[in-house]
Amino acid sequence: NAGVMQNPRHLVRRRGQEARLRCSPVKGHSHVYWYRQLPEEGLKFMVYLQKENIIDESGMPKERFSAEFPKEGPSILRIQQVVRGDSAAYFCASSRQGRTDTQYFGPGTRLTVL
């Protein structure tokens, strides 16, 4: 009974490169949420997706960040032209149903931008 899987677990990028973070939800879950955790901070909501749809991206920075959850395959959080301030832990959560359901978190991807 696999939980939420994220890969890679650690990612190092140089400034200006692209970062792609992957999230496979719990089997049977069709709702995915991305959160970012900066050092000494709590998790901040970024985006909520259902299969093939972005429901709410109000927490996403306006530029360089995008997310998708295709019909087949994992959800992807993409950060273009990374900057040092993007260094953080990025967590994906999934739920079977929407708003009222428990969100189960993955182990996170720790992004370091050099």
Next chain:
Amino acid sequence: QQQVKQSPQSLIVQKGGISIINCAYENTAFDYFPWYQQFPGKGPALLIAIRPDVSEKKEGRFTISFNKSAKQFSLHIMDSQPGDSATYFCAARLNSNSGYALNFGKGTSLLVTP
């Protein structure tokens, strides 16, 4: 803007003691208050959650106390054990069709000494 304020930032408790972590919120539209436990290098895991129609919820050694009028809620860990050493996050979620994002506190680092 931090919608959920959590204290203390860190806490040291002796084995067998009671650990108490407090959270406060302003938005009366929040209707779901979970606590998450996070070990180093892992994702947050749901510990216990409460809705504002009850004042207390207990699961094993973990109890949430909820004070709706004061807009405060707290986590009590009875008979604290070294294995409870982790970071604890409180969170709150809006009661609305768009209320799927969890709003997290900044976290409390708990150390239980032998």
